[in-house]
Amino acid sequence: MLFNDPKTFREDMLKGYVAAYPDYVVEVPGGVARATKMPEGKIAVINGGGSGHYPAFCGIIGDGFMDATVVGNVFTSPSTEDVLGVARSVEQGTGVFIVGGNYAGDKMNFNMARDRLIEDGIDARSFFITDDVASATTDEIEKRRGNVGTFMVFKAAGAAAAAGVSFDDLVRITTKANDRTRTMSVGFRGCTLPGADEPLFHVPHGKMEIGQGIHGEPGVGEGDLASAAEVAELLVDRVLAEAPADDSKRIAVILDGLGSTKYEELFVVWGTVRQLLEDKGYTLVEPLVGEFVTSLDMEGIALAVEYLDDELETYWSAPCDTASFRKGASSMASGERKVYAELTEQADTFEKGSEASEKAADYIVDAFARMQTAIADAEEELAKIDGVAGDGDHGRGMVKGSTFAAEAAKDAREKGAAAGSVLKEAGRAWAAKAGGTSGVLWGSALEAAGAVVGDQADAYDAQVAADAVKAAYEKMLSLGGAHRGDKTMLDALIPFGEALEAAAGEGKSLEDAWATAAEIAQKAAEDTANMVPKVGRARPAAERSLGTPDAGAISMALCIRTVLPTE
Template identity: 45%
Template sequence: MAFLDHDPETFAAAATAGFVAAHGDLVRQVPGGVVRTTRSEADEVALVIGGGSGHFPAFGGLVGPGLAHGAVLGNIFASPSAHQVADVARIAEQGRGVLLSYGNYAGDVLQFNAAADRLRQSGIPVRSVAVTDDIYSAPAEEAHKRRGIAGDLVVFKVAGAAAAAGDDLDAVARVAEAANAATRSLGVAFSGCTLPGADQPLFRVPQGRMAVGLGIHGEPGIDEVDVPTARGLAELLVDRLLGEVPGGGDPRGRRVVVILNGLGSFKYEEMYVVHDEVRRVLAARGIEIADAKVGEFCTSFEMSGMSLTLFWPDEELESLWRAPARSAAYVQDGTPVAQHAVDLSEQRLAALDEHVSLPVAAEESRAYVPLVQSALAELSRTVDSHVDELGRIDAIAGDGDHGLGMQRGAHAALAAARSADGNAAGAGTVLRLAADAWADEAGGTSGALWGLILRSLADAVGDASAPSAEAVRRGVRDACDQVMTQGGAREGDKTMVDALAPFANALEGAAALPLAEAWREAADAARASAEATAAMLPRLGRARTHGAKSLGTPDPGAVSFALIVNALADLFAASLPVPAVSDAIVTA
């Protein structure tokens, strides 16, 4: 933050603890986030929302009667892990299924979808709705690619009201999807935000200028204009939002809910001035305001700016919007459904931990655990050495946190791997522990993808024997396939895949060589491919929104992958074969 010296490693956890201490009548902290302390007499569909920390009151501040039943809280500007999402959902669910809802960001989509799969496998019905209200982040014909910003509030409020009314899971999901389809937002900013522990904002806006179409994770604006008057700002926001009215047609005579959202340090008085002008502009366009909210609903630390959301409800959606609700940060007048306190000890908290006792591993597999730990230590050192540069290139067209996210994940993976000492764990189990720890602590897209990579290697290597070169190549290929399937990226999209796929292909192509030599050839291919992403335009991820701004700069995910596999090539060249152990990993 800009004012206090915070440790970024502990900031999110400390903020959650303080929030729960202040609002213990409404929320209780659980593994991965918070849940309600009360429940209605009749069981409800559980609405579980979430995303990265740094956006309060989204997401924990919107947990309470008539709103969400639980919120999953990731690290700073990073999605929570699938494990955390599943934990919160299992605690919050009441036997009628779970609706997961979150902003449409790659990391959140990956992690919440993976959690949905886990929940279904355990017999819990699940539906998901990603919020896509930001009109500047993709054209109307690609609305499914849009970011979720302050329109989160609309979807969460409508879904929470439907759940409180006793609707079933399909009905709650239906109105959530309808609310999302009826909501459009646009944000502006006069300055960027600063992450805890950082001394520079993620982006700067020149004096006298205003960024238009920014994101809530430090993504810079897509356009830039001179700072307007309050009337000019109202006209800019309203007219651009009216350029895409849900359902089309003439908006005159229609009713709209207005949400003016402060992004962190924009004064309420100034927001009210802007709101008065928004009211006048809408009236001049023949549009009736059904309801208005002015305040902070989805912030970005101390960013100076605001967003305008227009929600175009039908009669059903407006009724749900007006239904009573109470949370730490949002109150809708009326009497919510009667609540009673719930003792979470009754909710099988012990069943949350998916980790079982470590499986018995063959001696040949256990002998390679030191090498796995050394590899993770080298990986961690490599990330530490390049964390600032990874953040710098990520900030050009993204949110600037790639280096910090990789650092959190790498440190957590190493700590988890080292914790297996003395537990008779095999190489596969140690890699699996590292995978889960990376995904839990890093969050975000890179956390999800590196969790997939390490887990794929773990599954291929296993614990039953010494890891063979063939198993390592198979694990890398499986990792590449999993990353492309779950993340949706292909070569040429300017993502990690542009280094991972050439690495996997080269490793397979050098199958006749000892693994250390094959890995070196593959690492060289990954490095060259990562460098080549500088000439690409991004087609996926947050950088896609800023298009040409990333030209000349390589993709940070591809760069970090190439750095890591090249560092491991040096380690493997010096370490393989392992003394006094089978040479299975050296030869196919």
């Protein structure tokens, strides 16, 4: 695929997108927002997620749809700061509704931003879409991820907000749309991240992936490559299997190409899909065939169905005007332009630390530099490990996070920050710039550790380090919902913290205690190969991950080892 620099793909894409559609969108901190003013009294509805899905998510901003989009790196959740930047840009005193797919990173960052908006006196609520039938059973429907059906739920939320409904009704309508939307997909070829040499997953010749996700997550199984009619039957059977008890027999339908499937191929499949649905007694209301939620250059097909009632049909058919999708007459070009306030950065100031803290700060800056180099060298391997059952973006996310953290640590130290403040600034940069689940977890953990380390200690020994590491993993536990044994980075960090605590109790020096505990962390990370993931994007393909360690645990152990210089 085409790019200038993989590290700036998101930024370069947004710059070009805004230049292509100036009547529709402008860039704001954290993403893009509508170029025209919202009607007075309207609740601001924003969506968000990683890049790589156009027209979703940023392509559907405009009258009758979204008011703004929080845009993360490719396949990576936007950061909390990104969500706040977008929400504050469009909020006009009547509340902000934040809607996204049901992914761990999106949930953490969106909910943290929501809570901070509420603290500021803004009525903010969040909602997460669960339309993908392949990602969990009906008994665990709350664990399902978002897929192509997100487009339908976004449309319901945007149209309802444009109609001026109350916030409670807006949430009710969005919830109903989600509850009545189902998606099933098949894949023929995996997608390739900018700068990567290989796709995130390979489909063997003569096979097709069944139920893959929109971030390149492998599906729940493989099947023999089928004919267009057979693919259509598989998709229809899976989405109709969960028809609601009060099925009106009127449905909205999307047949989506995911990125590389040709329109001619879609039309061949659509002929059978439509016939099968009509044979089942369904009336198709304004069906769509094309690309609406994609996955970079993935080759595949997804079928999404929304089971309509009178209310949902009204919002599905309601007019809208966006850069990528329109129903009815154009309205955005004639709207009054909105002028967004420019944000001004405040200069950082730091209190002078103790002599020991100043010395420790220098060491921490060097440690982050070593960490950045080690992660960059391991990026490709981390991506391969993550791609076995996940979406393969862990290496890229860790490179961005460690790079920005190292830069922030160095900058803070040059401005006089001592040890604790350096850690906090590095954590804030990691969370804000890397995004994703690991971004917010790493960032929050570093901030928690920095609070323990502080800037005024007379000395830093193994016990202080153990206390800081404990604060870090306790923060991760409170945020992520994962536990030891769930096959995550915690399976390396917690054993490391416990070993560090034990070594400190034995009176070992900080350097010796850290070295001993680092070996235990490495062994614990390797042992995750014997676990199956219980949370995150890898969970639906859990059995595939057996025999492969967790990428987050491996990168955690690597970072721990690089804290100590090799010379």
